[in-house]
Amino acid sequence: MFIEVSFLPSGRVTHVIVDKNxxxxxxxxxxxxxxxxxxxTKVAVSxxxxxxxxxxxxxxxxxxxxxxxxxxxxYREKLSPLxxxxxxxxxxxxxxxxxxxxxxxARVASFAVHKTSHTDSEILSRIKQxxxxxxxxxxxxxxxxxxxxxxxxxxxxxxxxxxPLRERGIEVLMIEKGAVMxxxxxxxxxxxxxxxxxxxxxxxxxxxxxxxxxxEIKAFAKSHSVDVVSLCSGGLIDIGSVxxxxxxxxxxxxxx
Numbered sequence: 001m002f003i004e005v006s007f008l009p010s011g012r013v014t015h016v017i018v019d020k021n022x023x024x025x026x027x028x029x030x031x032x033x034x035x036x037x038x039x040x041t042k043v044a045v046s047x048x049x050x051x052x053x054x055x056x057x058x059x060x061x062x063x064x065x066x067x068x069x070x071x072x073x074x075y076r077e078k079l080s081p082l083x084x085x086x087x088x089x090x091x092x093x094x095x096x097x098x099x100x101x102x103x104x105x106a107r108v109a110s111f112a113v114h115k116t117s118h119t120d121s122e123i124l125s126r127i128k129q130x131x132x133x134x135x136x137x138x139x140x141x142x143x144x145x146x147x148x149x150x151x152x153x154x155x156x157x158x159x160x161x162x163x164p165l166r167e168r169g170i171e172v173l174m175i176e177k178g179a180v181m182x183x184x185x186x187x188x189x190x191x192x193x194x195x196x197x198x199x200x201x202x203x204x205x206x207x208x209x210x211x212x213x214x215x216e217i218k219a220f221a222k223s224h225s226v227d228v229v230s231l232c233s234g235g236l237i238d239i240g241s242v243x244x245x246x247x248x249x250x251x252x253x254x255x256x
Contacts, residue, residue, distance in 0.1 A: 006107035048183030052240020101140035175213035188238025195242025206236035
């Protein structure tokens with residue numbers, strides 16, 4: 001069953017896209033949870049984010065994804081057999097910011113959130129065709145910077161995202177910067193460390209308890225009926241998000 005809204009499963013997740021260089025312990029624990037991990041590919045951006053899925057592919061919703069042109073054949077081969085329609089984006093990524101941000105779009109509530117001057121045109125077009133609104137922000141690494149807890153709640157360390165989201169009625173927990181590894185340094189984003197693997201479970205790459213804002217993160221998630229879990233040891237690692245794309249079929253007759 002396809003996930004209706006990007007990053008927001010309504011059932012137990014069965015398939016995710018993750019960084020192909022994710023820690024083995026993390027991948028093994030996904031496997032134990034009966035979650036199929038589809039590895040990312042590599043695109044021509046900075047080495048530390050070149051295999052991050054949230055930099056190269058965006059789930060529009062349902063069975064449609066838009067990906068970077070050089071990654072198109074790879075994702076079509078991986079995802080078409082699962083029933084997905086893969087759209088080739090129009091923006092070829094290169095180098096550093098802002099030439100690497102076109103696909104790093106977040107979906108929160110009924111909004112797509114991004115620095116829209118640099119959003120891939122295929123993504124923008126499909127968003128505009130839907131009932132989804134758009135929030136234009138200064139932060140180009142938008143998905144990286146946003147940990148999505150549920151459709152109306154997010155966690156971030158970026159003060160520039162706080163006001164525009166709060167103005168739309170979205171609850172935002174501001175946390176301390178740092179404590180997220182990327183390329184061997186503490187310069188990663190909280191949103192890149194995690195993803196929902198069910199409506200009630202937010203899974204992290206690394207031990208979330210090691211983050212200085214752990215107590216606040218746990219309490220905020222709990223207030224939205226979401227538990228936080230660590231799928232590997234050590235500090236948090238920015239792996240370009242855990243991108244959920246398929247979930248269990250809900251049998252309403254047996255769920256009553």
